Amino acid sequence: MSGVIASVHNLRFTYPGQETVLRRVNFHVLPGQILVICGLSGQGKSTLLRLLIGLEKPDAGVIRLLGKDIATLNEVEFNDLKREVGFVFQSPALISTKTIFENVALPLIYHNVGDEEEIRSRVDNALEMLLIKEFQHQYPASVSLGILKRAAVARAMIMRPKLILMDEPTAGLDRISRAVLLALIANIRRINHVSMILVTHDLLAARELGGEIGVLKEGELLQPMNFEQLKNCQDSFVEYLFRQLEQEAAMTAEPQS
Amino acid sequence: MTRLLTWIGLRYRRSYVGQLMELGLQASWCAVHKAGNRKQSLDQLITQIYFTGVEAIPLVAFLALVIGSATILQASTVMPKIGAGDYFGNVMVLVVIREVGPLFTAFLVAGRTGSALSTYLGNMKVQQEIDALKTMGVDPVRYLVYPSFAATVISMFCLTVIFNLVAIFGGYVVVKSLSLFVSDFSEVQLSLSLFLERILASMSLMDGVLGIVKPVFFGILVSIIACYHGINVSNDIREVPKATTNGVVNSFVCITLFDTLFALPFLAKLGFL
Numbered sequence: 001m002s003g004v005i006a007s008v009h010n011l012r013f014t015y016p017g018q019e020t021v022l023r024r025v026n027f028h029v030l031p032g033q034i035l036v037i038c039g040l041s042g043q044g045k046s047t048l049l050r051l052l053i054g055l056e057k058p059d060a061g062v063i064r065l066l067g068k069d070i071a072t073l074n075e076v077e078f079n080d081l082k083r084e085v086g087f088v089f090q091s092p093a094l095i096s097t098k099t100i101f102e103n104v105a106l107p108l109i110y111h112n113v114g115d116e117e118e119i120r121s122r123v124d125n126a127l128e129m130l131l132i133k134e135f136q137h138q139y140p141a142s143v144s145l146g147i148l149k150r151a152a153v154a155r156a157m158i159m160r161p162k163l164i165l166m167d168e169p170t171a172g173l174d175r176i177s178r179a180v181l182l183a184l185i186a187n188i189r190r191i192n193h194v195s196m197i198l199v200t201h202d203l204l205a206a207r208e209l210g211g212e213i214g215v216l217k218e219g220e221l222l223q224p225m226n227f228e229q230l231k232n233c234q235d236s237f238v239e240y241l242f243r244q245l246e247q248e249a250a251m252t253a254e255p256q257s
Numbered sequence: 258m259t260r261l262l263t264w265i266g267l268r269y270r271r272s273y274v275g276q277l278m279e280l281g282l283q284a285s286w287c288a289v290h291k292a293g294n295r296k297q298s299l300d301q302l303i304t305q306i307y308f309t310g311v312e313a314i315p316l317v318a319f320l321a322l323v324i325g326s327a328t329i330l331q332a333s334t335v336m337p338k339i340g341a342g343d344y345f346g347n348v349m350v351l352v353v354i355r356e357v358g359p360l361f362t363a364f365l366v367a368g369r370t371g372s373a374l375s376t377y378l379g380n381m382k383v384q385q386e387i388d389a390l391k392t393m394g395v396d397p398v399r400y401l402v403y404p405s406f407a408a409t410v411i412s413m414f415c416l417t418v419i420f421n422l423v424a425i426f427g428g429y430v431v432v433k434s435l436s437l438f439v440s441d442f443s444e445v446q447l448s449l450s451l452f453l454e455r456i457l458a459s460m461s462l463m464d465g466v467l468g469i470v471k472p473v474f475f476g477i478l479v480s481i482i483a484c485y486h487g488i489n490v491s492n493d494i495r496e497v498p499k500a501t502t503n504g505v506v507n508s509f510v511c512i513t514l515f516d517t518l519f520a521l522p523f524l525a526k527l528g529f530l
Binding site: 050053054055075078079080081082083085087089091093094095096106107109110111112155159 | 390
């Protein structure tokens with residue numbers, strides 16, 4: 001399929017000595033599209049992202065990023081490809097000995113992208129876009145989780161990638177920080193026209209970001225669909241997810257009433 | 258040679274020694290094959306040299322002064338009494354330059370820099386910082402291991418030279434000063450020129466070669482063992498202290514083992530082997 005940013009075909013993965021996590025996963029992402037992968041904890045959502053970026057090796061199946069089968073690439077070729085793919089970890093995973101600015105600038109400096117002035121300008125733009133410029137000289141240990149998550153997003157987008165993979169970007173955030181981050185992610189997607197694969201257990205976040213939602217169930221990904229279609233889906237697991245969502249909403253609403 | 262080492266590394270890559278060799282070869286490859294940002298590598302190298310080398314100088318100098326003084330004192334007071342006064346220079350070369358200098362410096366660097374490296378890299382692994390580097394197309398060996406590796410080798414060599422110089426000159430000054438105030442040491446009548454003359458006369462070409470090879474080799478051992486234990490921590494914070502301990506202990510064992518191996522040519526020369 002031409003123009004496909006990422007595609008996964010019959011992906012299978014098992015951690016050594018454990019049950020199979022992913023049995024038969026298939027999907028594809030088009031330019032500018034956002035695919036939200038939902039599911040309960042331990043269903044292999046994060047593992048799927050780790051497989052996509054090459055941190056784990058699949059037992060079977062084909063992963064294509066920007067038209068290239070990642071299994072056929074050598075280390076140098078794959079590292080070159082990674083310049084066009086951003087990744088946001090659930091824990092922000094910023095380098096603790098570097099400031100927020102240095103963390104965001106790291107990929108640009110390592111890959112020799114532009115001179116000092118261009119690097120400063122690009123990092124400044126990214127930090128401004130994510131509303132964290134005032135924290136640029138601070139170290140990760142001295143800022144809040146919300147700021148760290150935004151810095152991680154800034155680092156993922158700094159190379160102007162065609163695809164950004166995000167693992168639970170809103171996990172651990174309060175409601176305001178969560179809403180701000182989701183709005184910023186939507187903004188980045190709109191401005192940069194970047195494709196995204198986002199893993200979350202937060203169905204509401206999936207609705208707010210729009211795009212298609214794929215539910216990971218017993219190691220298989222259900223056909224991606226939009227939020228309304230998913231809500232009307234007859235699958236018992238999807239119904240269970242929505243019941244969970246209603247219960248969570250009720251629990252959050254109680255203290256306010 | 259590199260191909261042979263690579264072949265050996267591949268053959269035994271699953272073993273502990275094989276994996277150490279593989280990491281050592283990868284770090285060495287980074288030294289000859291330039292990639293990434295050179296300025297950034299240089300900055301990291303300088304930072305590491307400052308920590309491993311410059312900040313360790315006071316400790317190394319203090320140890321060298323104590324050991325140098327003790328050795329000179331023993332050699333210049335006890336040895337003449339047993340009729341071995343002529344071997345003063347040999348004892349200084351054997352004890353300070355050939356053995357204690359490289360060995361103590363290596364132990365100190367293993368305990369100080371080795372433990373810091375294992376802990377730093379282990380924490381980075383647990384916090385997924387190393388995975389984050391990989392996702393950005395940044396080679397962790399080039400970005401993290403190579404600057405530490407190069408800095409430890411350079412620092413080890415410089416620190417060993419400093420140890421030897423401070424042990425000999427500082428030790429001489431301390432003993433001479435003591436002889437002015439303590440009557441028991443008044444027998445120490447060695448002039449500086451005679452003192453240096455005896456040491457230089459006892460040095461061989463092999464001492465000069467080993468004076469370079471030993472610290473460099475020990476630097477390689479310490480940095481690679483420390484980095485290996487750091488980057489191979491599983492994603493469990495409890496593994497970090499274990500990795501640090503294992504790194505330091507294994508460094509001590511390897512340093513002692515190789516120090517013995519380095520002594521073999523001398524033993525062979527003396528007809529013991």
